Amino acid sequence: MTETACIHRAALGFMFGAAFCVGTLAAQAANGPLQLVPPGQNNAAPAAVATPATIDKAAAVRQADAWLNRMRAFSADFVQTAANGYKTHGVLYVERPGKMHFEYAPPAQIEVLADGTSVAVRNKKLDTQDMYYIAQTPLKFLLKNHIELARDTHVVNVRADGADTVIYIIDKATFGGTSRLQLVFDTETFALRQWRIVDPQGYVTTVALSNIDEHPKLNPALFVIPTPVRN
Numbered sequence: 001m002t003e004t005a006c007i008h009r010a011a012l013g014f015m016f017g018a019a020f021c022v023g024t025l026a027a028q029a030a031n032g033p034l035q036l037v038p039p040g041q042n043n044a045a046p047a048a049v050a051t052p053a054t055i056d057k058a059a060a061v062r063q064a065d066a067w068l069n070r071m072r073a074f075s076a077d078f079v080q081t082a083a084n085g086y087k088t089h090g091v092l093y094v095e096r097p098g099k100m101h102f103e104y105a106p107p108a109q110i111e112v113l114a115d116g117t118s119v120a121v122r123n124k125k126l127d128t129q130d131m132y133y134i135a136q137t138p139l140k141f142l143l144k145n146h147i148e149l150a151r152d153t154h155v156v157n158v159r160a161d162g163a164d165t166v167i168y169i170i171d172k173a174t175f176g177g178t179s180r181l182q183l184v185f186d187t188e189t190f191a192l193r194q195w196r197i198v199d200p201q202g203y204v205t206t207v208a209l210s211n212i213d214e215h216p217k218l219n220p221a222l223f224v225i226p227t228p229v230r231n
Contacts, residue, residue: 063185067191068192074213076091077091079210101113109126118132120132129228155169180198182194
């Protein structure tokens with residue numbers, strides 16, 4: 001599997017779930033073939049655990065809501081880890097409601113854009129893209145005008161883990177079936193640090209955020225999905 005195919009596969013994983021197939025590719029990445037971890041063999045998949053008695057689940061969810069709703073627009077560096085451990089990085093731009101742009105650093109040729117209605121996973125080298133509705137994605141609630149996790153999602157657990165507070169969510173409405181999510185917040189500030197998605201086929205994709213800019217100057221062109229020259 002080529003590096004581009006691996007990134008595309010992971011992009012589909014954290015945005016949409018693994019029901020989408022990028023095809024079998026014969027070319028190898030520079031460091032050799034990259035094999036995905038089959039479902040059931042990935043020990044990193046999150047599992048619901050008992051909530052400690054010291055955690056006020058409802059209060060933690062409200063604090064998470066408050067931070068997310070304050071962040072009308074932000075940018076952040078991200079590191080994406082695919083199911084096979086392959087890492088890519090770049091910059092994430094968000095403007096609520098509905099707009100998001102994952103800009104991968106070179107040599108990656110994939111980018112993911114949401115324009116308020118649709119989401120595109122684009123191959124810039126080939127000038128092709130796959131289009132989906134935001135409602136098909138497991139992260140759709142993060143792009144809403146007003147976020148209430150307990151109303152917008154099915155929160156199944158909240159757990160404190162040292163400096164992190166983890167909110168576990170199940171989404172049965174994503175394309176391809178049920179996705180399981182972990183949202184990891186800083187316990188002190190409740191800034192979103194990371195999310196992990198287990199897609200309907202059991203593959204895990206993790207995105208970690210850093211260097212969050214709460215007052216970015218975002219170019220509207222970041223969220224415009226271009227029309228490809230060829231499909």
